[in-house]
Amino acid sequence: MNEQLIHSKITSMEIDVLRAVKQRTLEKFTEGPSVERARLFFLLLPYFDEKHWSGEIEASAKTVSIVYAALHAHDQVKENASATKKQQLTVLAGDFYSGIYYQMLANLNNITMIQRLATAIIKVSEKKASFHDGLDRTTAELDRSVQQIETELLATFYNFYGFDHYTPLATLMLSYIRYKDELECLQGGSETRIIRSLNETLQHPLHTERWLLEKLDNLHDQISLTINSYNFNYDLKNFMLHQITPHQHRAEQLTREG
Amino acid sequence: MEKVKLKLLYSDLKPELDMIEKELEQAVDSESLLLNDASLHLLQAGGKRIRPVFVLLAGKFGNYNIDVMKQVAVPLELIHMASLVHDDVIDDSETRRGKPTVKAEWNNSVAMYTGDFILARALEYISEIDSPKLHHILSKTMIEVCRGEIIQIEDKYKLDQNLRDYLRRIKRKTALLISSSCELGALVSGTDEKTAAHLRRFGYFIGMSFQIIDDILDFTSTDEELGKPAGSDFIQGNITLPILCARKNPEVYSLLKNNLGKELTEPERLHIVKTVRDSTAIDEAKAISERYLQKALEELAYLPKGNANKTMRKIAFFIGKRKF
Numbered sequence: 001m002n003e004q005l006i007h008s009k010i011t012s013m014e015i016d017v018l019r020a021v022k023q024r025t026l027e028k029f030t031e032g033p034s035v036e037r038a039r040l041f042f043l044l045l046p047y048f049d050e051k052h053w054s055g056e057i058e059a060s061a062k063t064v065s066i067v068y069a070a071l072h073a074h075d076q077v078k079e080n081a082s083a084t085k086k087q088q089l090t091v092l093a094g095d096f097y098s099g100i101y102y103q104m105l106a107n108l109n110n111i112t113m114i115q116r117l118a119t120a121i122i123k124v125s126e127k128k129a130s131f132h133d134g135l136d137r138t139t140a141e142l143d144r145s146v147q148q149i150e151t152e153l154l155a156t157f158y159n160f161y162g163f164d165h166y167t168p169l170a171t172l173m174l175s176y177i178r179y180k181d182e183l184e185c186l187q188g189g190s191e192t193r194i195i196r197s198l199n200e201t202l203q204h205p206l207h208t209e210r211w212l213l214e215k216l217d218n219l220h221d222q223i224s225l226t227i228n229s230y231n232f233n234y235d236l237k238n239f240m241l242h243q244i245t246p247h248q249h250r251a252e253q254l255t256r257e258g
Numbered sequence: 259m260e261k262v263k264l265k266l267l268y269s270d271l272k273p274e275l276d277m278i279e280k281e282l283e284q285a286v287d288s289e290s291l292l293l294n295d296a297s298l299h300l301l302q303a304g305g306k307r308i309r310p311v312f313v314l315l316a317g318k319f320g321n322y323n324i325d326v327m328k329q330v331a332v333p334l335e336l337i338h339m340a341s342l343v344h345d346d347v348i349d350d351s352e353t354r355r356g357k358p359t360v361k362a363e364w365n366n367s368v369a370m371y372t373g374d375f376i377l378a379r380a381l382e383y384i385s386e387i388d389s390p391k392l393h394h395i396l397s398k399t400m401i402e403v404c405r406g407e408i409i410q411i412e413d414k415y416k417l418d419q420n421l422r423d424y425l426r427r428i429k430r431k432t433a434l435l436i437s438s439s440c441e442l443g444a445l446v447s448g449t450d451e452k453t454a455a456h457l458r459r460f461g462y463f464i465g466m467s468f469q470i471i472d473d474i475l476d477f478t479s480t481d482e483e484l485g486k487p488a489g490s491d492f493i494q495g496n497i498t499l500p501i502l503c504a505r506k507n508p509e510v511y512s513l514l515k516n517n518l519g520k521e522l523t524e525p526e527r528l529h530i531v532k533t534v535r536d537s538t539a540i541d542e543a544k545a546i547s548e549r550y551l552q553k554a555l556e557e558l559a560y561l562p563k564g565n566a567n568k569t570m571r572k573i574a575f576f577i578g579k580r581k582f
Contacts, residue, residue, distance in 0.1 A: 023405075070374075071374065074370040074374060075370075077347060077367065079365045080366065083348055083349065088411050091347050091348050091370070092344075092404055092407050094370070094374070095341070095407075096401065096404040096405070098374075098377060099400035099401035099403075102381060102393070103394075103400075103401060105393075106396075111385050111387075111388050111390070112385070114381055114393065115382055118378040118381035118382035118385065121374060121375075121377075122288070122378045122379060125290075125371045126289055126290040126293060126375070127290075129293045129371045129375075130290060132292060132365070132367055132371075193367075
């Protein structure tokens, strides 16, 4: 499958997901559902890799994407801000998307998947809460939490349909994307919960930046190594390396500059 | 005091409700100390547990097995709890039932994760039941409840909305989950479809009456009884039935219109509350609530007589006359 077809399939899924959660008021007053293309790519990875795929699997993949959108909406609620209309509707958007994913799986009579996803949401919520509990954590512990937040739902989907072998690669790549976003926030002067926790552990934003840069280089190396253990065709592998996680070694550059 | 009186009405169910209370505590057990504390904080603030009560009572019309019934009763209360913790973020509420809310005790984010966690626990729990019909009903209800809340935000500060808008909103906001509690209780206990339909309608009518009374009490109760300032609905821009009835008087209409959405001083708030309370609006709203109550009682007349029927009737009367 070439690059164009991959993009086209992701777009088609994106449209389906957006249609499933469409709600006039939410559309007007909130940022709308977050449907990240990289996540859609990983949900569709077995299809791109020409593994057994069906309408039921694809429908389940859509529901996982909706769960991500639900949880992401709640991440957007400001920690201590008062209730603006946008904030109020963002809370409801998350709850509404949760209802939609539950209904979609109920319509598919896929009760087991409802349960498995619920368990995954519990784990993700627990890890997200860990960034607010004020306990001291090592960077390794923070890293494990980030990994679980990013991949637990996807790993549940993979496991349910027998695609577990993709989990290690997806974990590396989704962590990479997350840390890249965190680095951009840090360099742009904004502070996320993850950055705040890293700053608390590493005691200085410069150390956090350094840690993130090294982490990205390290993840990239692991991705390059791991991806070769899969029998992906040339186009798919290329797509993953250049479109999903394009990388520039920056930690070394920082050392030379600084 | 009122809550104690209500609980006395279903004292026959006490052993089962105690069991459900324990299950609720277990259900919110988490490896995250923070989520555990926040969930228990919410749970221990108490509540009428009216949804589990209706599940259990509805189950008495079929093959009642507490081990099966609790699989529905526990998640329904969890779903209600999850919505409360998120509602407090939406309403920016500092207290609930006289205790600090999760968002006030911790912050909005913790409230969001706590709600997500509790809702997921509810789904984890209820998906033990392999009944597509049950999941269709519940998922539809959850979506409709959200739609109701979205519409409530849309309709805020709109003094010129009509009665139908209000009724449709409270149907989604409150009546549907109570209606589903009755219907799902009937479903898992294997009652016939006719009985299940009567129970569903009973739950709907009683839910409507319950919410109207709640909206009345927002004007007629004291701040202490409510655990929040009287007239909070108006302050937040929620146009409830007493307001819709009161606005028929042109002078009251002007007063409401001029103060809606304004930062009210204490004397202004008290003046508005007193004006609505002293108008005919309260009696008119009570009459509408009473009509729903009568309809609920009519549904009970179709159901087999017995203790469950009697208790449902008592609860219905209590809801119609409750003081807060």
